[in-house]
Amino acid sequence: MxxxxxxxxxxxxxxxxxxxxxxxxxxxxxxxxxxxxxxxxxxxxxxxNKEALAAGVVERLKELAAADLEQMRTDPEGPSRYLVRTSVYVGSPLDRALIAAVRLAQCSDPAASDLLQQIHRDWFDLVFHEVGDRAIARAIMLLGDGLYYNEGLPGGWPQQENSPTSGPVEELLEIVDRLKALTPAGRP
Amino acid sequence: MxxxxxxxxxxxxxxxxxxxxxxxxxxxxxxxxxxxxxxxxxxxxxxxNKEALAAGVVERLKELAAADLEQMRTDPEGPSRYLVRTSVYVGSPLDRALIAAVRLAQCSDPAASDLLQQIHRDWFDLVFHEVGDRAIARAIMLLGDGLYYNEGLPGGWPQQENSPTSGPVEELLEIVDRLKALTPAGRP
DNA sequence: GTCTATATGTTGATAGAC
DNA sequence: GTCTATCAACATATAGAC
CATH class of the missing domain: 1.10.10 (Arc Repressor Mutant, subunit A)
Incomplete structure (x- = not known):
């Protein structure tokens, strides 16, 4: 290397x-x-050709996502907090490959779509296994998705520096903790 | 008309x-x-020209979003539930105009970006006014954002019919209620 | 208001020299 | 491995007939 x-x-x-x-x-x-x-x-x-270029991006994402999934699985704070923590765009190689693949998928690249769907499912599986409740797991995933799209996709909901909807991750992680704590009492 | x-x-x-x-x-x-x-x-x-076409989409969105904001403001269930409820893509004229504008913004259309940002801010203001807590309001917004992108954007996180992360809105609305209820106890 | 024909610029891709 | 032509296909936009 x-x-x-x-x-x-x-x-x-x-x-x-x-x-x-x-x-x-x-x-x-x-x-x-x-x-x-x-x-x-x-x-x-x-x-x-251009198709091969796109395939190269997808291949790179595949490798980065596999490594990240292992991190998520073994993170001391647990998959849910890991997911939300890492869903804020910081321009890491994985961030970049992910957003690039999203762009490709938006233009109907089947390989990019398939891989993104697989990644998303892998994440959900870990979160669901941790929180034990489908609805809560789904909510946590959506939190991460929203973050990713909001702050990762230029032109999504374009954000300015001090947008009211942006802010520290910590407050969101606290929400995640409360969502997780909600689980046992979740069945009235 | x-x-x-x-x-x-x-x-x-x-x-x-x-x-x-x-x-x-x-x-x-x-x-x-x-x-x-x-x-x-x-x-x-x-x-x-093509620019005028894009401007037409933005203009249409502007009108539809203004009408929707009024609905959100006066909805009997409150802005938060309204937001999440209407964030599932059903192909309404507003849904379509929104997604179309997102696409335009992704290709660096400033007018589309500006309007999307304004709409997002308007939504947040209503939700924040209802729940009274910035972090909770942000979480509810992200829930809606995640929904929009997940189920509205073909090729975002492409979803199949029975994807583990898709499901009934009701369970998410229940989460919203619990998030709202969390607010008073939010300051330890 | 809607059509056909055409001008002009880009884009993806090939061929072949170095 | 990297470069310089060069091409066919396609995109936007214009001019003018109906």
Whole structure:
């Protein structure tokens, strides 16, 4: 694993960046070549067409998500808190790959859609196993989803710095704890 | 207000439909003309360019959202329950206009972004006024956001019919009630 | 108000030199 | 492995007939 990123990796990251910031529309081959500092021929040597580029993003996400799932499974605070904690966009490689894949899925990329659905299901399984109640688990998932889309997707519900709906994660984690505590009393 | 939809309205609806189902990429003028059953010249008579088409979607959303906000303000169950209840995508004109605008915002349409942000802020203000606690209000908003994105955006976290994370709204509304009830005890 | 025809620019992809 | 042409396909937009 060289610290020196390969051209292939640079191209892939540039494509991710453009998917995130400009959307699928702006992520043209020309734009990718410009951002990656490579010619069109150079790009197409590594990825024979645009479809292969998208497949590269999906493959990268698959690996990052697998590692993250293991983190979530073994986190000392438990999967629910881990999920919400890590649902605020910080621009990590996983964050970027996830958002890029969401963009691809929005343009009807079946591989991206399938993987995102799988990831989402994996998360739910861990949360459900922890809290024991489907509705509560669902609510916690939605909290995370809302966070991801709100603060991760430029142009979702576009947020300004001090938007009333943004704020510290801690207050949300406290809500998560209360939701978890609600579970036993959940059946009247 | 004729029940017979004008060509202009048909064009606008076709553009919305394509934004939702095919994404901004697939919402080409040709596709719009095909779906609306009008020629390119006919379309461009009503909207002189693509930017005007997008502005038309934003304008339509503005009107629908204003009417919806009034509903939310006066709903007998209160704004929070109204928000979550109506955050499940049912394909209403408002739903469609909202998702279409989200797509536009994702492709860096400033007018769409601004309006979406304003709508989101209006919702939050009502919810916050009802529950009195910023963190709880934020959690309820995120619940709604997650719902919207999950079940409204094709390709978000793509859901199958009986996905573990989908389910009846009622159970979520119960969670909302419990969140609201949490408020007084919220300060330890 | 709606149509056809056409101009102009982009985009994805190929061929072949270095 | 990377580059420079170059092309066919498609997108937006205009002009003008009906």
């Amino acid at each position: 060289p610290a020196q990123t390969s051209t292939r990796d640079r191209v892939l990251s540039a494509y991710e960046e453009l998917l995130i910031n400009e959307g699928p529309r702006g992520a043209t081959l020309d734009a990718v070549t410009a951002l990656a500092g490579v010619s069109k021929g150079g790009l197409l040597y590594h990825f024979k | 004729p029940a017979q939809t004008s060509t202009r309205d048909r064009v606008l609806s076709a553009y919305e439909e394509l934004l939702i189902n095919e994404g901004p990429r697939g919402a080409t003028l040709d596709a719009v003309t095909a779906l609306a059953g009008v020629s390119k010249g006919g379309l461009l008579y009503h909207f002189k």
